[in-house]
Amino acid sequence: MREVAIIGIGMMKWGELWEKSLRDLAVEAALNCIADAGTDRIDSISIGCMSGGLFNGQEHLASMIPDYLGLKHTPAMRVESACASGGLAVRTAYMEIASGMADYALAIGVEKMTDVSGGEATYGLATAADQDYEAFNGINFPGLYALMATAHMHRYGTTREQLADVAVKNHRNGNLNPNAQFPALMTREQVMSSVMVAAPLRLMDCSPITDGAAALLLTTVEEAKRLGKHPLVVISGIGLATDTIALCQRKDILKMPAVEIAAQRAFKMAGKTIRDINFAEVHDCFTISEIMIMESLGIVEPGQGGPATSAGLTALDGKFPINTSGGLKSKGHPVGATGVAQIYEVVTQLRGDAGKRQLANAKVGLTQNMGGSGGSCVIHILEVKS
Amino acid sequence: MREVAIIGIGMMKWGELWEKSLRDLAVEAALNCIADAGTDRIDSISIGCMSGGLFNGQEHLASMIPDYLGLKHTPAMRVESACASGGLAVRTAYMEIASGMADYALAIGVEKMTDVSGGEATYGLATAADQDYEAFNGINFPGLYALMATAHMHRYGTTREQLADVAVKNHRNGNLNPNAQFPALMTREQVMSSVMVAAPLRLMDCSPITDGAAALLLTTVEEAKRLGKHPLVVISGIGLATDTIALCQRKDILKMPAVEIAAQRAFKMAGKTIRDINFAEVHDCFTISEIMIMESLGIVEPGQGGPATSAGLTALDGKFPINTSGGLKSKGHPVGATGVAQIYEVVTQLRGDAGKRQLANAKVGLTQNMGGSGGSCVIHILEVKS
Numbered sequence: 001m002r003e004v005a006i007i008g009i010g011m012m013k014w015g016e017l018w019e020k021s022l023r024d025l026a027v028e029a030a031l032n033c034i035a036d037a038g039t040d041r042i043d044s045i046s047i048g049c050m051s052g053g054l055f056n057g058q059e060h061l062a063s064m065i066p067d068y069l070g071l072k073h074t075p076a077m078r079v080e081s082a083c084a085s086g087g088l089a090v091r092t093a094y095m096e097i098a099s100g101m102a103d104y105a106l107a108i109g110v111e112k113m114t115d116v117s118g119g120e121a122t123y124g125l126a127t128a129a130d131q132d133y134e135a136f137n138g139i140n141f142p143g144l145y146a147l148m149a150t151a152h153m154h155r156y157g158t159t160r161e162q163l164a165d166v167a168v169k170n171h172r173n174g175n176l177n178p179n180a181q182f183p184a185l186m187t188r189e190q191v192m193s194s195v196m197v198a199a200p201l202r203l204m205d206c207s208p209i210t211d212g213a214a215a216l217l218l219t220t221v222e223e224a225k226r227l228g229k230h231p232l233v234v235i236s237g238i239g240l241a242t243d244t245i246a247l248c249q250r251k252d253i254l255k256m257p258a259v260e261i262a263a264q265r266a267f268k269m270a271g272k273t274i275r276d277i278n279f280a281e282v283h284d285c286f287t288i289s290e291i292m293i294m295e296s297l298g299i300v301e302p303g304q305g306g307p308a309t310s311a312g313l314t315a316l317d318g319k320f321p322i323n324t325s326g327g328l329k330s331k332g333h334p335v336g337a338t339g340v341a342q343i344y345e346v347v348t349q350l351r352g353d354a355g356k357r358q359l360a361n362a363k364v365g366l367t368q369n370m371g372g373s374g375g376s377c378v379i380h381i382l383e384v385k386s
Numbered sequence: 387m388r389e390v391a392i393i394g395i396g397m398m399k400w401g402e403l404w405e406k407s408l409r410d411l412a413v414e415a416a417l418n419c420i421a422d423a424g425t426d427r428i429d430s431i432s433i434g435c436m437s438g439g440l441f442n443g444q445e446h447l448a449s450m451i452p453d454y455l456g457l458k459h460t461p462a463m464r465v466e467s468a469c470a471s472g473g474l475a476v477r478t479a480y481m482e483i484a485s486g487m488a489d490y491a492l493a494i495g496v497e498k499m500t501d502v503s504g505g506e507a508t509y510g511l512a513t514a515a516d517q518d519y520e521a522f523n524g525i526n527f528p529g530l531y532a533l534m535a536t537a538h539m540h541r542y543g544t545t546r547e548q549l550a551d552v553a554v555k556n557h558r559n560g561n562l563n564p565n566a567q568f569p570a571l572m573t574r575e576q577v578m579s580s581v582m583v584a585a586p587l588r589l590m591d592c593s594p595i596t597d598g599a600a601a602l603l604l605t606t607v608e609e610a611k612r613l614g615k616h617p618l619v620v621i622s623g624i625g626l627a628t629d630t631i632a633l634c635q636r637k638d639i640l641k642m643p644a645v646e647i648a649a650q651r652a653f654k655m656a657g658k659t660i661r662d663i664n665f666a667e668v669h670d671c672f673t674i675s676e677i678m679i680m681e682s683l684g685i686v687e688p689g690q691g692g693p694a695t696s697a698g699l700t701a702l703d704g705k706f707p708i709n710t711s712g713g714l715k716s717k718g719h720p721v722g723a724t725g726v727a728q729i730y731e732v733v734t735q736l737r738g739d740a741g742k743r744q745l746a747n748a749k750v751g752l753t754q755n756m757g758g759s760g761g762s763c764v765i766h767i768l769e770v771k772s
Contacts, residue, residue: 001486021518053439053513057521060468060514063631063761073647075626076762077474078466082446088463092478099485100387127439128446132407135443240461245449261459375449376462 001098005224006233006382008037008217009344014181014332017211022056022112026065029213029337030108037217039227044102045069045076048089048109049336052078054124055113065108075102082128083285085109086214086339087369087378091238093218103219109340110213121209125335128372130246141285142206144247144373146198149288151254153200155303158291160200162306164191166287167204167329169315174326176316176357181210181332205287210332214341221385230386233350237270237381239263245375258377259296259368266366266379274298277381278361279320279349281342283370284327290314293368294322316357324349324357339369339378346382387484391610392619392768394423394603395730400567400718403597408442408498412451415599415723416494423603425613430488431455431462434475434495435722438464440510441499451494461488468514469671471495472600472725473755473764477624479604489605495726496599507595511721514758516632527671528592530633530759532584535674537640539586541689544677546586548692550577552673553590553715555701560712562702562743567596567718591673596718600727607771616772619736623656623767625649631761644763645682645754652752652765660684663767664747665706665735667728669756670713676700679754680708702743710735710743725755725764732768 010032017025026047034040045066052058062076079088086109093105113121126140134144152158168188174180191204224232239262247253267273274297282297284290291305299320300308308314314322325331325345328338346365348354354362364383370376396418403411412433420426431452438444448462465474472495479491499507512526520530538544554574560566577590610618625648633639653659660683668683670676677691685706686694694700700708711717711731714724732751734740740748750769756762 023518051439051445053437053510054445056517057509057513058517059437059440059466060631060758060761062467062474063514063628063758064516066628067630067635067761072629073627073643075651076467076628077478077626080445080464080466081448081462088448092463092481095478095481095485095487098487099481101481101484123443124439127443130450131442131444132409240463241459242449242452242462243458244453245446249453257459265461372446372449375446375453 002100003221004094004097004218004235005221006216006235006347007219007224007227007229008033009347010036011179011214011341011344013179014210014212014334016114020211022052022058022110023064023068025112025211025213026108026110027069029215030069030106033215033217041104042071042074042106044096044105045074046089046092046107047078048085048340049078050080050082050085050111051124051127054127056115081376082371083335084339084369084371084376084378085336090216090340090343090380091240091378094235094238097218097220103223105218106215107218107340108213108215109337111334111336112211113209113334114211118209134246142198142201145286145288146201148253148292149200152288155254158306160192161188162310163205163287164188165310166284166290167191169309170284170323170327170329173316173324173357174330177326177331180326180330181208182330201286207285207328207333210334212332212334212337214337214344216340216343231351232385233347233382234385235380236383237266239265239379241265242376243374245372247373256292256296256374258374259293259370262377262379263297266381270381272381276364277366278364279324279359280322280366280368281325281345282322282368284323284329285333297368321359324354324359342367342369343380350382350384388486389607390480390483390604390621391607392602392621392733393605393610393613393615394419395733396422397565397600397727397730399565400596400598400720402500406597408438408444408496409450409454411498411597411599412494412496413454415601416455416492419601419603427490428457428460428492430482430491431460432475432478432493433464434471434725435464435497436466436468436471437510437513440513442501467762468757469721470725470755470757470762470764471722476602476726476729476766477626477764480621480624483604483606489609491604492601493604493726494599494601495723497720497722498597499595499720500597504595520632528584528587531672531674532587534639534678535586538674541640544692546578547574548696549591549673550574551696552670552676553577555695556670556709556713556715559702559710559743560716563712563717566712566716567594568716587672593671593714593719596720598718598720598723600723600730602726602729617737618771619733619768620771621766622769623652625651625765627651628762629760631758633759642678642682642760644760645679645756648763648765649683652767656767658767662750663752664750665710665745666708666752666754667711667731668708668754670709670715671719676708683754707745710740710745728753728755729766729768736768736770
């Protein structure tokens, strides 16, 4: 298997981008990535998008996006695993390089969510749950994560304040990220007095509806060295795992086996443990998610995610910074783009280019991208090789 | 790059399968494949499906299908390129093996199209065209292929009878395939008197709306030998190419560059030319498609597809049999399953298991699976290694 490096990254400021279409977003991120890489050699394109069909009446992005990027005829595919689609697109690009099918592979994540109403967007997102046994009966993702939050509070004593502190911390980071959709600072009181969505989760516990895209250019480590790329950022581990699509079929709704198993696989491949990781971007689709992911990754013991957050463990100046980009909460969550943008942030930190949110010790980073209520998870481990 | 073999195949009789859901279909095909392979070792699953979102309100198949197959936690992904989604799923499984990410990879193609009305299905399919510049203006696939058929008749003198002969031949083959949705024999007169859909294409020129699935199990050639698989069927070439999504943006609407280029790539990888191929399954979504694909693959010169069909070149007993399975026309076209089922048929022929439709000389076969009006194309070359 050939070793793989990331030599280009691109995105744009995310938000409600009325003036940009699905294809505009994908092309803009890709062109920014090509400019960053300093090469436009592309042998293969993988596109992560959750639901162009439901959000835009547009499938077949693997034809449309290369075409509008000026790269028609290039081999391309769209991959989907709900909100983990972006991470999957990067894993697919990795396989293109590792297998020798391509020498340069572009991974794009994109979602254009504001072409439909909020209700239609929520319906679209709920197709990541089990349609026949969950969504059809009226529950959607705020409701599913509210069940987890309630159980977590009951079993571990996690508090309303601790949930709020996840949002406060991520908005503090997003405030330093020029690409964030909602960079505004947020107080614990503002989070706790925001409108109720699904008790105990309030509006400021939920990631937003976002238009956005991100892109990465991958090649072999050998080729990246030949191009003189320094620092050389490599993908040293990837883990992909799945679980029951329906939350009700898990033995314990406070465990996320897909996250645990994907992490084990990525750690094994990279020859590392969680103690070797300096920082992470994780899938904080709701505040409770970040807490449960911290526990599933082994950053803290089960039940300690809330207290650790309030104690500052995961802050920019904490021992294990999480979501330096602002996370899904502040940066935004164009679902298919999120997994790609998580890696964009880790590469930015590893390169030392994160400006006011730059970490002092960013040598090995991890991204955790998740679909549904934990029905799928993709984890990448990235590090500086030289 | 590791060499890849196909050691298991599975499908079921296709049709309007009211009693089977999306998940039932995928699981049934996968279990049939596992039974055929004689092993249930599966390290990775790739699922081709065009639009679970629009047809079933269900995305995130990469979580749901492994779960219902009893394989939760297995790495899985869904891939999509409109009607070429199935071929892409096989290519993805190939990469899993070739790269060393997996030793056993299951490729599933599935589509459940009859949960929605005919109008909704036609809308869903039209999302494979350019939504903003084609579908929004009212044209859909029968209309787009009707434009090609009209131009082909005008430039080359292709006749109404020649179009009909594609359908007659494919129904004659499908009549010998127990899995075909519409195995009824069809006369030229019946095709030519069927209801008009988009002039000059009539109902019997169009592939149907179908529920169905198919699955393949891939492993390394080394592992297949260890298991004593004989005959040993290998994938010796794969080609993937894209083109403009909108038909109106092609320089010549009677050329299919994605097909030509995908074929060149597959031939190069396999070290073969079209003259080394004994038979093919091609994407006859409309009768005109099969004629144009014959020309794009170089089986005949441009303009000769119609006359060659009427002269029997592509019949079961012809020099270059095409769509021995009955093709999309007679076997049915559950869009995400088609590309996988094409390979199912080629493997069946290569193994000598095709019963009454068995070819005498089936050593090297080709599959051509296409998205939209030719915006994407995946080609596989398969052969018996021992």
